Amino acid sequence: MIGLGTWKCTINHSFYSGGxxxxxxxxxxxxxxxxxxxxxxxxxxxxxxxxxxNGNRLEGEIKIKLIPMKMKFRAEFNGDRMxxxxxxxxxxxxxxxDAVKVD
Numbered sequence: 001m002i003g004l005g006t007w008k009c010t011i012n013h014s015f016y017s018g019g020x021x022x023x024x025x026x027x028x029x030x031x032x033x034x035x036x037x038x039x040x041x042x043x044x045x046x047x048x049x050x051x052x053x054n055g056n057r058l059e060g061e062i063k064i065k066l067i068p069m070k071m072k073f074r075a076e077f078n079g080d081r082m083x084x085x086x087x088x089x090x091x092x093x094x095x096x097x098d099a100v101k102v103d
Contacts, residue, residue, distance in 0.1 A: 001026050003058055003077045009084075009099035015091070016041070022099070024058075031058070048073075062086065 007022045019038035024031060031051045035043055044064045051060035056078065062071040075084035075096070082099035 001031065002053055002056060003075060003082065005101045006103035007082055007099040008102050009082070009096045011037075011094060011096060013092075013094045015094075020096075022096075031060075 003024045004026060005024060007024070009020055009022060011018060011020050016037065021036050021038070023034040025034075026032065031048065033048045035046075037043060044066055046062055046064045049061050049063065051058060056076055058073075058075045058077075060073055062073055063069075064071070069089050071089070072087045073084060075082055080101040082096070082101070084096040084099070086094040086096070088094060
């Protein structure tokens with residue numbers, strides 16, 4: 001499994017601009033993701049599924065329970081650095097920039 005640990009990143013999008021923490025861990029042989037926003041905004045309930053590894057990249061789908069659509073995510077890991085995107089239908093891409101592994 002790749003990318004396990006705690007990552008601090010910056011999100012730049014018209015809906016939210018600021019810091020976030022992403023914890024990627026293993027749970028029963030699957031990837032488990034826990035995201036929090038640095039300003040203590042409430043994250044909507046979500047599930048992550050269909051996660052695949054491709055070299056140093058994780059890809060998968062995110063479903064928010066309140067919105068009937070699938071979002072796609074991609075994260076590329078390079079040592080203690082990570083960059084990624086979340087593609088949201090009708091909204092565009094949310095960029096996760098210059099994430100640094102902190103744990």
